[in-house]
Amino acid sequence: MHPHGATGPLVAALDIGGTKIAGALVDAEGQLLVRALRPTPVTPDGETVLGAVTEVLDELRAAPVWPATIAVGIGSAGPVDAQHGTVSPVNVPGWRDFPLVSRIEHASGGLPVALTGDGVAMTAAEHWQGAARGYDNALCMVVSTGVGGGLVLGGALLPGPTGNAGHIGHISIDLDGDLCPCGSRGCVERIASGPNIARRAVGAGWRPPAGVAPTAAAVAESARAGDRVALASFDRAAQALAAGIAATATLVEINVAVIGGGVANAGPILFDPLREHLTRYATLSFAAGVEVVPAKLGTDAGMVGAAAAAAESLRLDGFTPAAAA
Secondary structure, three states: OOHHHOOOOEEEEEEEOOOEEEEEEEOOOOOEEEEEEEEOOOOOOHHHHHHHHHHHHHHHHOOOOHHHEEEEEEEEOOOEEOOOOEEOOOOOOOOOOEOHHHHHHHHOOOOOEEEEEHHHHHHHHHHHHOOOOOOOOEEEEEEOOOEEEEEEEOOEEOOOOOOOOOOHHHOEOOOOOOEOOOOOEOEHHHHHOHHHHHHHHHHOOOOOOOOOOOOHHHHHHHHHOOOHHHHHHHHHHHHHHHHHHHHHHHHHOOOEEEEEOHHHHHOHHHHHHHHHHHHHHOOOOOOOOOEEEEOOOHHHHHHHHHHHHHHHHHOOOOOOHHHHO
C-alpha cells in the first residue's frame, strides 16, 4: 500500500508553454489525480517565470498523495536541452539556457527530473492512450501558440539526444518567407500557429466582432460563417502543416499524423484543407496515404506525456506506461 491512498507510484508532471504552466500528479494508468495551473508570466525575467512553475509544483507537493511521487517529468516548449537540463523556449523570452532541471530538482526536494520537449511529451501521451495508439510510426503535433511535434518510430518514442526530435514547427517550408523568432525564415510555426493565423487574417482586413480579441479561435468562428479572409488564413496554415507532414513522411515513413493544440479545435476548418493539401505534397508511394487525425487527450496530453516520457527515460520501477499500450 502506498502513502495516503495512492495505489502506486506517481510522477509529478509539468507542462510548460508560452501561455500556461500546468501540473499534475499522474499514476501509471495515466490518470491525473491532482492538478494545478498558472498563467505563464509575460516578462523577460526568468526567475519570475520559474516562480510560477514552483507555485504549481508547491501546490502538487501539498497534496496528501505527494509522498507516493517518485520523479518529476517536464514537457517544455522548446528548444530544450535534455542533456544539460536547460530550456530556451522561443515563446518564453525570459528563459535562455535556463537551468530548469537543477532548479526543479531543488524545488521538488531532490526527486529525479526528466526533461523533454512539449511536442515529444504530447507524442508520448497520444501513443500511450490517444490517437496514435496502435501505430508504430507516427508524427504528433501541437498547434497552438507555437507548433511543436514528436515522433514514434518502430513503436518507440524518439526524443533525440536533446529531447527535440520531431520539432516540425521549425522546418522551413517557405525559403524566403517571414523571419521567425527562432532566427530562420518561413517556418511552419510562423505560418500555422494560432497567433500567426490571427496576424495574417488581420493583415488581410479581417476584424473580430466588437469586444472579441483577434485570436485564431475568433478567426475560426468567422471562417465557419463563410468569411473568405478567415478561410484563407486557415487554408494557408493548413498548407504549411501539410508541407511539414509530407516532408516528415518522406524522411522517416510515418503512417499517421496526430494534431492537437488549441488550433486543432477549429475542426474541419483546419483538417479539411490540410488533408487536401497533403495529397498534393505527399506523392511518393511510401509517403502518400498518411492518416491525419485529431488528438484525443486535449489539454491533458502534455502532462500525461511528460509523465510517460519521464518513466521511459528514467526507467522508473513500478511506473511502466508502455505496458498499457
